[in-house]
Amino acid sequence: MNDIAHNLAQVRDKISAAATQCGRAPAEVTLLAVSKTKPASAVAEAIDAGQRAFGENYVQEGVDKILHFREAGVDDLQWHFIGPLQSNKSRLVAEHFDWCHTIDRLRIASRLSEQRPADLPPLNVLIQVNISDEQSKSGIALGELDALAAQVVELPGICLRGLMAIPAPETEYARQFAVARQMAVAFEALKTRYPTVDTLSLGMTDDMTAAIAAGSTMVRIGTAIFGARDYTKN
Numbered sequence: 001m002n003d004i005a006h007n008l009a010q011v012r013d014k015i016s017a018a019a020t021q022c023g024r025a026p027a028e029v030t031l032l033a034v035s036k037t038k039p040a041s042a043v044a045e046a047i048d049a050g051q052r053a054f055g056e057n058y059v060q061e062g063v064d065k066i067l068h069f070r071e072a073g074v075d076d077l078q079w080h081f082i083g084p085l086q087s088n089k090s091r092l093v094a095e096h097f098d099w100c101h102t103i104d105r106l107r108i109a110s111r112l113s114e115q116r117p118a119d120l121p122p123l124n125v126l127i128q129v130n131i132s133d134e135q136s137k138s139g140i141a142l143g144e145l146d147a148l149a150a151q152v153v154e155l156p157g158i159c160l161r162g163l164m165a166i167p168a169p170e171t172e173y174a175r176q177f178a179v180a181r182q183m184a185v186a187f188e189a190l191k192t193r194y195p196t197v198d199t200l201s202l203g204m205t206d207d208m209t210a211a212i213a214a215g216s217t218m219v220r221i222g223t224a225i226f227g228a229r230d231y232t233k234n
Protein backbone atom coordinates (compact mmCIF):
# COMPACT_ATOMS: atom_id res chain seq x y z
CA MET A 1 0.00 0.00 0.00
CA ASN A 2 1.31 3.48 -0.79
CA ASP A 3 1.29 6.24 1.82
CA ILE A 4 -1.89 7.90 0.63
CA ALA A 5 -3.81 4.61 0.51
CA HIS A 6 -2.50 3.78 3.97
CA ASN A 7 -3.42 7.23 5.34
CA LEU A 8 -6.89 7.02 3.82
CA ALA A 9 -7.48 3.65 5.45
CA GLN A 10 -6.46 5.12 8.82
CA VAL A 11 -8.73 8.14 8.44
CA ARG A 12 -11.65 5.91 7.44
CA ASP A 13 -11.01 3.76 10.52
CA LYS A 14 -10.99 6.85 12.70
CA ILE A 15 -14.29 8.05 11.22
CA SER A 16 -15.86 4.62 11.73
CA ALA A 17 -14.65 4.45 15.32
CA ALA A 18 -15.93 7.95 16.10
CA ALA A 19 -19.33 7.18 14.56
CA THR A 20 -19.71 3.80 16.23
CA GLN A 21 -18.71 5.23 19.59
CA CYS A 22 -21.70 7.57 19.57
CA GLY A 23 -24.16 5.12 18.05
CA ARG A 24 -24.10 6.44 14.51
CA ALA A 25 -23.60 4.40 11.35
CA PRO A 26 -20.18 5.10 9.78
CA ALA A 27 -21.93 5.50 6.40
CA GLU A 28 -23.65 8.65 7.73
CA VAL A 29 -20.31 10.47 7.57
CA THR A 30 -18.78 11.30 4.20
CA LEU A 31 -15.03 11.79 3.96
CA LEU A 32 -14.04 14.76 1.85
CA ALA A 33 -10.36 14.50 0.89
CA VAL A 34 -8.94 18.03 0.79
CA SER A 35 -6.41 18.00 -2.03
CA LYS A 36 -5.54 21.71 -2.21
CA THR A 37 -1.90 22.37 -3.25
CA LYS A 38 -1.45 18.65 -4.00
CA PRO A 39 -0.70 17.45 -7.53
CA ALA A 40 -3.07 15.40 -9.67
CA SER A 41 -0.79 12.40 -9.09
CA ALA A 42 -1.62 12.50 -5.36
CA VAL A 43 -5.34 12.72 -6.17
CA ALA A 44 -4.91 9.75 -8.53
CA GLU A 45 -3.45 7.66 -5.70
CA ALA A 46 -6.45 8.51 -3.53
CA ILE A 47 -8.81 7.60 -6.38
CA ASP A 48 -7.06 4.24 -6.75
CA ALA A 49 -7.66 3.72 -3.03
CA GLY A 50 -11.40 4.25 -3.55
CA GLN A 51 -11.78 7.94 -2.65
CA ARG A 52 -14.30 9.85 -4.81
CA ALA A 53 -15.06 13.19 -3.06
CA PHE A 54 -12.39 15.89 -3.16
CA GLY A 55 -12.23 19.42 -1.72
CA GLU A 56 -10.35 22.32 -3.29
CA ASN A 57 -9.79 25.87 -1.98
CA TYR A 58 -8.39 27.64 -5.00
CA VAL A 59 -10.67 27.96 -8.01
CA GLN A 60 -8.19 27.65 -10.87
CA GLU A 61 -6.20 24.85 -9.23
CA GLY A 62 -9.42 22.94 -8.66
CA VAL A 63 -10.63 23.44 -12.23
CA ASP A 64 -7.30 22.21 -13.59
CA LYS A 65 -7.65 18.97 -11.62
CA ILE A 66 -11.30 18.54 -12.55
CA LEU A 67 -10.46 18.85 -16.26
CA HIS A 68 -7.43 16.59 -15.90
CA PHE A 69 -9.51 13.71 -14.55
CA ARG A 70 -12.41 14.35 -16.90
CA GLU A 71 -10.02 14.12 -19.85
CA ALA A 72 -8.57 10.94 -18.37
CA GLY A 73 -12.10 9.49 -18.47
CA VAL A 74 -12.63 9.35 -14.69
CA ASP A 75 -16.19 10.61 -14.49
CA ASP A 76 -17.48 9.48 -11.10
CA LEU A 77 -15.64 12.02 -8.93
CA GLN A 78 -17.32 14.68 -6.79
CA TRP A 79 -15.61 18.07 -6.55
CA HIS A 80 -16.31 20.40 -3.64
CA PHE A 81 -15.24 24.04 -3.58
CA ILE A 82 -14.39 24.86 0.06
CA GLY A 83 -12.42 28.12 -0.19
CA PRO A 84 -13.53 31.73 0.06
CA LEU A 85 -15.26 32.67 -3.19
CA GLN A 86 -14.86 36.04 -4.88
CA SER A 87 -17.59 37.14 -7.26
CA ASN A 88 -15.26 37.27 -10.25
CA LYS A 89 -14.45 33.56 -9.81
CA SER A 90 -18.00 32.32 -9.34
CA ARG A 91 -18.51 31.34 -13.00
CA LEU A 92 -15.69 28.77 -12.89
CA VAL A 93 -17.19 27.23 -9.76
CA ALA A 94 -20.68 27.16 -11.31
CA GLU A 95 -19.39 25.56 -14.49
CA HIS A 96 -17.08 22.91 -13.05
CA PHE A 97 -17.71 22.00 -9.42
CA ASP A 98 -20.46 19.79 -7.94
CA TRP A 99 -20.62 21.52 -4.56
CA CYS A 100 -19.80 24.91 -3.03
CA HIS A 101 -19.46 25.00 0.79
CA THR A 102 -18.85 28.70 1.26
CA ILE A 103 -22.07 30.59 0.51
CA ASP A 104 -22.03 33.60 2.83
CA ARG A 105 -24.12 36.18 0.96
CA LEU A 106 -27.04 36.32 -1.40
CA ARG A 107 -24.98 37.93 -4.15
CA ILE A 108 -22.66 34.95 -4.51
CA ALA A 109 -25.60 32.51 -4.42
CA SER A 110 -27.39 34.51 -7.14
CA ARG A 111 -24.36 34.52 -9.37
CA LEU A 112 -23.87 30.76 -9.00
CA SER A 113 -27.56 30.29 -9.74
CA GLU A 114 -27.39 32.37 -12.94
CA GLN A 115 -24.08 30.89 -14.06
CA ARG A 116 -24.84 27.21 -13.49
CA PRO A 117 -25.11 25.62 -16.97
CA ALA A 118 -28.63 24.36 -17.73
CA ASP A 119 -27.34 20.94 -18.81
CA LEU A 120 -25.78 20.24 -15.41
CA PRO A 121 -27.61 19.13 -12.26
CA PRO A 122 -28.07 21.94 -9.72
CA LEU A 123 -24.91 23.00 -7.87
CA ASN A 124 -25.14 21.72 -4.28
CA VAL A 125 -24.51 24.56 -1.85
CA LEU A 126 -23.84 24.93 1.86
CA ILE A 127 -24.19 28.14 3.83
CA GLN A 128 -21.03 28.91 5.77
CA VAL A 129 -21.55 29.94 9.39
CA ASN A 130 -18.88 31.86 11.31
CA ILE A 131 -19.65 29.85 14.43
CA SER A 132 -16.70 31.08 16.48
CA ASP A 133 -17.51 34.67 15.51
CA GLU A 134 -13.99 35.37 14.38
CA GLN A 135 -13.43 38.69 12.66
CA SER A 136 -10.97 37.16 10.27
CA LYS A 137 -13.26 34.37 9.14
CA SER A 138 -15.90 34.36 6.44
CA GLY A 139 -19.39 33.09 7.05
CA ILE A 140 -22.60 34.55 8.42
CA ALA A 141 -23.74 34.79 12.03
CA LEU A 142 -26.29 32.17 13.13
CA GLY A 143 -28.84 34.94 13.53
CA GLU A 144 -28.66 35.68 9.80
CA LEU A 145 -29.16 32.07 8.73
CA ASP A 146 -32.94 31.87 8.39
CA ALA A 147 -33.16 34.92 6.15
CA LEU A 148 -30.33 33.84 3.84
CA ALA A 149 -31.58 30.24 3.64
CA ALA A 150 -35.07 31.43 2.67
CA GLN A 151 -33.59 33.40 -0.23
CA VAL A 152 -31.15 30.71 -1.36
CA VAL A 153 -33.82 27.98 -1.62
CA GLU A 154 -35.76 30.12 -4.11
CA LEU A 155 -32.88 30.23 -6.61
CA PRO A 156 -32.87 27.87 -9.61
CA GLY A 157 -29.69 26.07 -10.59
CA ILE A 158 -28.50 25.63 -7.01
CA CYS A 159 -29.71 23.30 -4.27
CA LEU A 160 -29.39 24.10 -0.57
CA ARG A 161 -27.92 20.98 1.07
CA GLY A 162 -26.94 22.36 4.48
CA LEU A 163 -24.31 24.14 6.51
CA MET A 164 -20.55 24.38 6.80
CA ALA A 165 -18.27 25.84 9.47
CA ILE A 166 -14.58 26.16 10.29
CA PRO A 167 -14.54 26.55 14.09
CA ALA A 168 -11.62 28.31 15.72
CA PRO A 169 -8.90 25.81 16.70
CA GLU A 170 -9.62 24.36 20.13
CA THR A 171 -7.65 21.59 21.79
CA GLU A 172 -10.14 20.54 24.45
CA TYR A 173 -12.70 17.95 23.35
CA ALA A 174 -15.53 19.40 25.45
CA ARG A 175 -15.14 22.79 23.85
CA GLN A 176 -14.86 21.36 20.34
CA PHE A 177 -18.07 19.43 21.04
CA ALA A 178 -19.93 22.46 22.43
CA VAL A 179 -19.23 24.52 19.30
CA ALA A 180 -20.05 21.59 17.01
CA ARG A 181 -23.38 21.09 18.83
CA GLN A 182 -24.37 24.70 18.11
CA MET A 183 -23.88 23.96 14.42
CA ALA A 184 -25.75 20.66 14.69
CA VAL A 185 -28.74 22.32 16.35
CA ALA A 186 -28.93 24.93 13.58
CA PHE A 187 -28.58 22.16 11.00
CA GLU A 188 -31.40 20.07 12.53
CA ALA A 189 -33.69 23.10 12.55
CA LEU A 190 -32.92 23.89 8.90
CA LYS A 191 -33.52 20.27 7.94
CA THR A 192 -37.07 20.32 9.31
CA ARG A 193 -37.86 23.31 7.06
CA TYR A 194 -36.19 22.28 3.80
CA PRO A 195 -36.30 18.69 2.53
CA THR A 196 -33.10 19.03 0.46
CA VAL A 197 -31.00 19.77 3.55
CA ASP A 198 -28.99 16.71 4.59
CA THR A 199 -25.37 17.83 4.98
CA LEU A 200 -23.40 19.32 7.86
CA SER A 201 -19.81 19.92 6.70
CA LEU A 202 -17.89 20.13 9.95
CA GLY A 203 -14.74 18.59 11.36
CA MET A 204 -11.10 18.59 10.30
CA THR A 205 -8.15 16.49 11.38
CA ASP A 206 -7.99 17.81 14.95
CA ASP A 207 -11.70 18.06 15.83
CA MET A 208 -13.17 15.27 13.74
CA THR A 209 -14.22 13.04 16.65
CA ALA A 210 -16.12 15.83 18.42
CA ALA A 211 -17.73 16.96 15.16
CA ILE A 212 -18.98 13.44 14.42
CA ALA A 213 -20.29 13.00 17.96
CA ALA A 214 -22.17 16.29 17.58
CA GLY A 215 -23.79 15.28 14.29
CA SER A 216 -21.49 16.18 11.39
CA THR A 217 -22.24 14.33 8.14
CA MET A 218 -19.11 15.39 6.24
CA VAL A 219 -15.55 15.79 7.51
CA ARG A 220 -12.90 17.62 5.50
CA ILE A 221 -9.46 16.07 5.87
CA GLY A 222 -6.30 17.13 4.06
CA THR A 223 -3.01 16.73 5.90
CA ALA A 224 -3.82 13.35 7.46
CA ILE A 225 -4.35 11.94 3.95
CA PHE A 226 -1.90 13.80 1.72
CA GLY A 227 0.75 14.95 4.19
CA ALA A 228 1.84 18.51 5.01
CA ARG A 229 1.25 21.19 2.40
CA ASP A 230 4.03 23.19 0.80
CA TYR A 231 2.76 26.72 0.20
CA THR A 232 6.09 28.05 -1.07
CA LYS A 233 5.24 26.73 -4.52
CA ASN A 234 2.08 28.85 -4.85
Ligand SMILES: *Cc1c(COP(=O)(O)O)cnc(C)c1O
Pocket residue numbers: 034036057082083166204205220221222223224
Ligand atom coordinates in the same frame (compact mmCIF):
# COMPACT_ATOMS: atom_id res chain seq x y z
C1 LIG B 1 -7.41 23.03 4.23
C2 LIG B 1 -8.80 22.84 4.68
C3 LIG B 1 -9.19 21.64 5.30
C4 LIG B 1 -8.25 20.50 5.59
O1 LIG B 1 -7.33 20.87 6.55
P1 LIG B 1 -6.24 19.82 7.12
O2 LIG B 1 -5.76 20.47 8.35
O3 LIG B 1 -5.19 19.69 6.09
O4 LIG B 1 -6.93 18.52 7.37
C5 LIG B 1 -10.52 21.50 5.65
N1 LIG B 1 -11.42 22.48 5.43
C6 LIG B 1 -11.08 23.64 4.84
C7 LIG B 1 -12.12 24.68 4.61
C8 LIG B 1 -9.77 23.85 4.46
O5 LIG B 1 -9.44 25.02 3.89
